Amino acid sequence: MESDDEDLVGEGSLTAEEEAELVDLIQDLIGLMLSVRIEAEPPVPGVAERLARQIRMGIGEPDCRIQVSDDGADAVLGPMRLDADDSAGALRSAMITLGGSWGDVVNITTSTDPVHYANRAAVDGPDEAGVARIHLWAANAWDLARYIEEHS
Template structure:
């Protein structure tokens, strides 16, 4: 009969430390929380543009502890988890639109197996730097729903 350590060696099982388990639990909880995704579409990309917009949204929401993660040289950013608003992504999206100003299209709500995703696009406007038209895309949903939407679009 083998003990658990021997079984782990044969199956390639990895064990988590208490700190790693706590971090994994935190990440899993975050995926169930509300997130706001920002994408900046510009003729001339501006490094960090989505991050700066996410910072404005974070301030408007009064969520100083929300993390901002960026990708694609700052053209995409995700803000979250947004606490206290997980059941109302629509109000968070409206607050985000107010924080960024401009003329927005209609909010679209789609539902996938992980929940609703609220989505809106700001009309193309001339950037303050004169770099050409810029469009902003916003999504508000749970982390799981955002991941599922991205999978469905791929």
């Protein structure tokens, strides 16, 4: 009987390059991701990316990628080398890096694994850049994508 891996490949075989790309993709999907969303009116371009860069350095992940949304209100960091099973810990580290008074870390139940969430408001209304609230989510990439899909 053929193994599951052989079923996925079919009758052909993967080249070494294709196999390496597949391994990288799988590692990305199970890797820890952290999402930053900026709530501001009007939208303030560049702030989410700036905060994502600050988090990236503060949690010791200088090489992880940052992807920014077209409108600049969202930025996603990852995958990170940090333990994907400790997304709550990674979220707390990001909160400490950004400073300020955060609420509790909330464990959001999804159809797969949990996504951890926290947010904080700017003190006494929007800050000097116009940011009113910062939202953070942390989970492995697969679960974070599933959460976004379920809540959009």
